[in-house]
Amino acid sequence: MAYDNSHSRFVGWAKIVLPLIALVLLSTLFLLSNRVDPMAAIPYAEVDVMELVREPALIEPQYAGMTEDGSVLSLTARRAVPDPENERGASAEGLVAKLTAKSGFVADMTATSGVLDPAGQGLVLSEKVTLQTSTGYRIASERIDVNPDMTELVSPGAVSGEGPFGTLEAGRMELKADDNGQVLDLLFNERVKLVYLPPQ
Amino acid sequence: QQIAFGGIKGDTKAPVEVTADSLAVNQETGHAVFTGNVVIGQGDMRLTAAQVEVVYGQGDQSRIDRLHATGGVTLVSAREAAEASEAMYDVAKGTVVMTGDVLLTQGENVMSGQRLDVDLATGTGQMQGRVRTILQPGGN
Numbered sequence: 001m002a003y004d005n006s007h008s009r010f011v012g013w014a015k016i017v018l019p020l021i022a023l024v025l026l027s028t029l030f031l032l033s034n035r036v037d038p039m040a041a042i043p044y045a046e047v048d049v050m051e052l053v054r055e056p057a058l059i060e061p062q063y064a065g066m067t068e069d070g071s072v073l074s075l076t077a078r079r080a081v082p083d084p085e086n087e088r089g090a091s092a093e094g095l096v097a098k099l100t101a102k103s104g105f106v107a108d109m110t111a112t113s114g115v116l117d118p119a120g121q122g123l124v125l126s127e128k129v130t131l132q133t134s135t136g137y138r139i140a141s142e143r144i145d146v147n148p149d150m151t152e153l154v155s156p157g158a159v160s161g162e163g164p165f166g167t168l169e170a171g172r173m174e175l176k177a178d179d180n181g182q183v184l185d186l187l188f189n190e191r192v193k194l195v196y197l198p199p200q
Numbered sequence: 201q202q203i204a205f206g207g208i209k210g211d212t213k214a215p216v217e218v219t220a221d222s223l224a225v226n227q228e229t230g231h232a233v234f235t236g237n238v239v240i241g242q243g244d245m246r247l248t249a250a251q252v253e254v255v256y257g258q259g260d261q262s263r264i265d266r267l268h269a270t271g272g273v274t275l276v277s278a279r280e281a282a283e284a285s286e287a288m289y290d291v292a293k294g295t296v297v298m299t300g301d302v303l304l305t306q307g308e309n310v311m312s313g314q315r316l317d318v319d320l321a322t323g324t325g326q327m328q329g330r331v332r333t334i335l336q337p338g339g340n
Contacts (some may be wrong), residue, residue: 105227135227136261164230164261165254170223189222192234196216196264198291 057081061092063116063123069177071101071151075123080116089117095125101151101177105184106134109144109153122148129155136164137186139173151177151184159188166196212294212321216264217241218252230261240267240289245320247289247296249273257292266290273298275318280306282316282325294320302327308336 003009057079064074078094097109109132111125123146131139131153139161145154153175160169171190177183221236232254240247250271257263266288273287275296285300295317302316304327314329 103228133227135230163225165232165256165264168223175227184227186225186227187222188225192220192223194218194223194234196218196291198213198216199263 055081058090061090061116065148067147067151068149069102069151071099071177073123073146073148074098075116075146077114077116083115083117089115089120091115097123097125097146099146099151099153101184103184104134107153107175108132109146111144122146131155131161133175133186135186137168138162139168141173151175163194166194169193211243212291214243216267216291218267220252230256238269240269242320244278246276247273247287248276249287264291266292280304282318284316296320310334 003012058077058081059079060076061080062074062076064072066072075095075097077092077096080090080092083089083091091113092115093113095109095111095114097111099107099109109125109129111129112127114123114125114127115121116123124143125146126143129141129144131137131141131144139155139159141155141159142157143155145156147153153173155173158169158171159173160167162168168188170188170192172188174187174189176185176187178185218234218238218240220234220238223232223234225232234252234254235250238249238252240249240252247267247269249269251269253268253270254264255266255268257265269287269289270285273284275282275284275287275298282298282302282304284298284302287296287298289296298316298318299314302313304311304313304316304325311327311331311333313327313331316325316327318325
């Protein structure tokens with residue numbers, strides 16, 4: 001099959017080389033395409049359904065109430081679980097509480113855990129409790145008891161933080177209102193220590 | 201009567217530390233009162249009193265202008281001690297005004313009067329009101 005002219009020789013070679021190239025192109029097409037996994041089509045949630053059923057929990061519970069002397073108390077939590085011991089209370093996590101007194105004084109509190117028992121011992125915020133007041137106090141404590149009936153916050157344990165005129169530490173702290181909820185007093189007792197930096 | 205207060209030359213810009221048994225702050229007016237063996241310390245100056253009331257700068261609650269100590273006050277510094285019934289410590293100006301039968305002891309000399317003005321910055325003091333001094337004839 002020796003051809004005498006170059007054109008036929010060229011066509012003869014082309015008939016061999018071109019199909020080979022086509023074959024290579026076709027195979028790379030399937031080689032490089034990504035795999036479609038029919039099984040992973042529907043992603044489903046990994047929630048432990050049994051745990052949810054067994055433990056009845058409230059998500060984002062909210063409590064709001066008015067104390068006898070007219071200040072508004074509101075509290076929200078990320079999650080609350082009814083208390084096994086007393087049937088009315090509930091222990092909660094991720095609490096945010098706000099106390100607004102008639103006189104316009106506002107106290108904002110946050111805590112990682114707490115117990116809500118409005119009828120019994122009130123609302124107890126524990127574990128890394130922070131208190132911020134509209135009068136410029138920022139205080140950290142281990143526990144704050146919020147009285148749902150009267151305008152009263154009590155931190156039985158040590159508190160430390162800042163006031164408008166300096167940093168403060170005390171063994172105990174109480175926020176009380178007089179009977180008609182007008183005048184509020186912030187009391188620090190059991191050895192209070194204040195450090196004031198005069199303007200330089 | 202001008203007297204030198206060598207020891208009391210305090211640093212009026214040093215932080216003021218107030219410790220007490222309890223502190224009550226009225227959230228309406230911001231009026232703050234320390235009660236129960238209150239100790240005010242600045243530098244090496246110590247002022248103890250039964251009760252201290254905080255007086256702010258005009259309307260600005262973050263600046264303490266004066267501390268009004270009552271109920272028996274003693275001012276102690278390196279070498280002097282002064283006692284009176286009342287004292288007004290002006291933090292801004294760095295002066296202490298003690299009134300009410302003041303008794304000042306400097307080393308062995310004792311001086312009493314009705315009013316003692318101490319300037320912490322310059323360390324000088326001025327006693328007024330029926331001043332009586334008892335000077336011990338020193339050995340030097």
